[in-house]
Amino acid sequence: xxxxxxxxILVYYLTNTVSMIKINNxxxxxxxxxxxxxxxxxxxxxGHIYGLLGKNGAxxxxxxxxxxxxxxxxxxxxxxxxxxxxxxxPALLEQICxxxxxxxxxxxxxxxxxxxNAPFYKNFNHxxxxxxxxxxxxxxxxxxxxMSYGQKKKFIIAFGLATQAKLVIMDEPTNGLDIPSKAQxxxxxxSVLTDDRCIIISTHQVRDLDNxxxxxxxxxxxxxxxxxxxxxxxxxxxxxxxxxxxxxxIYAEASLSGYNAVMPNYHNEDSxxxxxxxxxxxxAEKIKFKPLFN
Amino acid sequence: MEFxxxxxxxxxxxxxxxxxxxxGKWKAEEKVPSVRELAVEMEVNPNTVMRTYExxxxxxxxxxxxxxGFFVDESAIENVKGYRKxxxxxxxxxxxxxxxxxxxxxxxxxxxxxxxxxxxxxxx
Amino acid sequence: MNNTFNINRxxxxxxxxxxxxxxxxxxTLVVLIGIIxxxxxxxxxxxxxxxxxxxxGNLDMRFRYGLFLFLGFLFISIIASNxxxxxxxxxxxxxxxxxxxxxxxxxxSGIFYTAIISLFSYLLIFYLTDLAFVKYLNSNIDAFKGIxxxxxxxxxxxxxxxxxKNYLEYCGYFFASPFLITSIFLLGSVYFNRFHYIxxxxxxxxxxxxxxxxxxxxxDILTSDMVRVNHGNYRNNGxxxxxxxxxxxxxxxxxxWAIAYIRLKEKEV
Numbered sequence: 284x285x286x287x288x289x290x291x292i293l294v295y296y297l298t299n300t301v302s303m304i305k306i307n308n309x310x311x312x313x314x315x316x317x318x319x320x321x322x323x324x325x326x327x328x329x330g331h332i333y334g335l336l337g338k339n340g341a342x343x344x345x346x347x348x349x350x351x352x353x354x355x356x357x358x359x360x361x362x363x364x365x366x367x368x369x370x371x372x373p374a375l376l377e378q379i380c381x382x383x384x385x386x387x388x389x390x391x392x393x394x395x396x397x398x399x400n401a402p403f404y405k406n407f408n409h410x411x412x413x414x415x416x417x418x419x420x421x422x423x424x425x426x427x428x429x430m431s432y433g434q435k436k437k438f439i440i441a442f443g444l445a446t447q448a449k450l451v452i453m454d455e456p457t458n459g460l461d462i463p464s465k466a467q468x469x470x471x472x473x474s475v476l477t478d479d480r481c482i483i484i485s486t487h488q489v490r491d492l493d494n495x496x497x498x499x500x501x502x503x504x505x506x507x508x509x510x511x512x513x514x515x516x517x518x519x520x521x522x523x524x525x526x527x528x529x530x531x532x533i534y535a536e537a538s539l540s541g542y543n544a545v546m547p548n549y550h551n552e553d554s555x556x557x558x559x560x561x562x563x564x565x566x567a568e569k570i571k572f573k574p575l576f577n
Numbered sequence: 578m579e580f581x582x583x584x585x586x587x588x589x590x591x592x593x594x595x596x597x598x599x600x601g602k603w604k605a606e607e608k609v610p611s612v613r614e615l616a617v618e619m620e621v622n623p624n625t626v627m628r629t630y631e632x633x634x635x636x637x638x639x640x641x642x643x644x645x646g647f648f649v650d651e652s653a654i655e656n657v658k659g660y661r662k663x664x665x666x667x668x669x670x671x672x673x674x675x676x677x678x679x680x681x682x683x684x685x686x687x688x689x690x691x692x693x694x695x696x697x698x699x700x701x
Numbered sequence: 702m703n704n705t706f707n708i709n710r711x712x713x714x715x716x717x718x719x720x721x722x723x724x725x726x727x728x729t730l731v732v733l734i735g736i737i738x739x740x741x742x743x744x745x746x747x748x749x750x751x752x753x754x755x756x757x758g759n760l761d762m763r764f765r766y767g768l769f770l771f772l773g774f775l776f777i778s779i780i781a782s783n784x785x786x787x788x789x790x791x792x793x794x795x796x797x798x799x800x801x802x803x804x805x806x807x808x809x810s811g812i813f814y815t816a817i818i819s820l821f822s823y824l825l826i827f828y829l830t831d832l833a834f835v836k837y838l839n840s841n842i843d844a845f846k847g848i849x850x851x852x853x854x855x856x857x858x859x860x861x862x863x864x865x866k867n868y869l870e871y872c873g874y875f876f877a878s879p880f881l882i883t884s885i886f887l888l889g890s891v892y893f894n895r896f897h898y899i900x901x902x903x904x905x906x907x908x909x910x911x912x913x914x915x916x917x918x919x920x921d922i923l924t925s926d927m928v929r930v931n932h933g934n935y936r937n938n939g940x941x942x943x944x945x946x947x948x949x950x951x952x953x954x955x956x957x958w959a960i961a962y963i964r965l966k967e968k969e970v
Contacts, residue, residue, distance in 0.1 A: 473613070473622065555580070
């Protein structure tokens with residue numbers, strides 16, 4: 284077990300040396316009196332699927348918009364692949380696939396949309412695009428205006444991924460997808476993670492995506508409350524069902540057969556990360572988690 | 578695949594691979610699905626599958642031929658059994674023992690039950 | 702690739718923008734043609750009326766100059782006011798801002814469609830419709846001669862424009878005015894998030910009201926207690942006033958475009 288762990292940590296650090304995104308002392312807010320982020324610092328690297336979690340209003344969408352250069356920070360620096368995103372330079376824009384929660388599509392046929400927009404992306408892959416449409420069950424002859432919300436969403440995801448952008452940002456991508464579409468989405472996301480890609484997905488429907496996410500970022504109280512890989516979390520914490528509560532338990536929620544509990548991983552147990560439980564645990568017991576992750 | 582709640586995903590995927598080897602679906606010296614293929618099938622992060630494959634390599638259940646991919650080890654079945662045995666004794670047996678103790682089940686009764694079970698299920 | 706301007710990318714952007722903007726534009730164009738034809742059909746001299754000539758004895762087409770200015774103002778201001786209005790809707794703005802073209806190219810395509818294409822197509826359509834009606838009237842000139850034997854053929858605007866020296870000369874001074882209108886409404890479409898047209902129109906009225914008041918007051922103060930002195934050799938040079946109009950409208954147009962560019966650059970969603 285130990286050998287694997289060291290190997291794994293080694294692999295983690297080797298791939299981690301390249302930071303695709305560097306956030307330094309970011310201060311941001313929609314008005315001066317109501318700051319959303321205070322002196323936020325974070326680095327994100329390629330080869331990962333980051334899961335961005337946070338309560339409503341914690342600033343998930345705002346952080347994503349900062350990364351895409353759609354809003355201006357009050358102070359601090361943002362470096363995305365060597366660019367400052369607020370300059371909105373084409374060389375960076377063609378490397379970003381941004382899937383907003385609410386989106387707009389012109390009322391044209393898929394074909395004409397692609398013809399008008401794909402040429403902006405040097406690496407756009409038409410074969411891959413039609414493959415994605417097929418996987419998502421969208422007929423290529425459809426008119427965008429006649430499609431349902433879920434279909435439209437799948438369309439922009441397919442288009443965005445076909446641009447082969449290095450940075451994939453998705454704001455609540457599974458919202459509006461039906462159950463089979465969610466499975467299709469997970470399969471597609473599992474296939475698009477490559478070593479040179481960085482994928483950031485914000486979600487409040489953790490169960491849709493928890494096996495896809497390899498690093499959890501949690502926003503709370505104007506800052507990053509937690510940023511840790513799933514491996515690191517399960518190395519330090521164990522998630523299990525217990526019959527009775529005891530001292531060692533940091534946080535627990537009652538369930539049918541006892542309690543779902545989070546506790547320090549004293550015995551090197553391998554447990555499955557319960558993201559929802561972790562989320563609630565950190566909101567409730569922020570101070571207890573601080574010394575564990577630093 | 579439906580994942581269970583309590584066991585780490587990478588271990589559940591390891592079980593899945595072992596199951597395929599034991600059932601003879603993936604034979605010795607044969608190629609196993611690539612990290613990406615299995616990740617897509619399981620709908621999980623490829624890094625998780627990578628971790629599974631690292632574990633199985635260390636247990637000599639699969640081996641990595643550089644540049645070609647992962648293959649079932651020639652002594653994979655033996656090693657799977659060894660690995661599963663350790664897992665069973667460490668993880669599952671204590672639960673069974675606890676129930677045997679709590680419910681006062683005698684070893685003779687247990688033995689008889691075990692033999693009928695084997696006869697009914699495996700026609701030995 | 703250059704991150705500020707690349708001609709290929711600009712071409713792609715123009716094509717892309719047409720996809721969205723083209724529909725509104727063509728729709729407005731059709732309405733415009735309808736209105737022009739409607740007005741012409743109603744106002745052209747008819748053989749049933751007595752009053753068919755203007756002061757020069759030509760067929761009376763004087764209605765068209767007012768129509769030309771009024772419709773022209775409406776058309777180019779509506780088109781300009783529509784161009785960036787999609788930035789007022791969050792979801793559409795994201796799509797626009799994330800399109801891999803530079804802010805400068807996006808702005809330039811705005812100018813291309815609102816100032817150049819809209820103005821050019823307006824002139825073309827108005828002149829062509831005018832030409833068609835003039836040709837139609839002139840082919841029936843004998844019927845009109847029955848009412849008034851002295852009546853002469855009407856001339857098309859395009860004919861006047863290219864053959865009448867005065868016409869061209871004075872028009873030249875107002876060359877920048879349509880651009881000024883489009884620049885104001887283009888700025889309005891970036892600046893306001895909703896009700897662009899009304900808000901822009903009201904702002905313009907308020908600002909021009911204030912400016913006119915200031916100029917009037919300033920002139921009043923500067924010239925109060927003064928007497929006009931005429932030196933005999935004084936030449937009333939009207940052209941300098943016209944030149945001033947040209948310079949001011951040009952400067953204002955450039956200023957409004959510059960502000961619109963900055964607003965576009967700083968647009969947030």
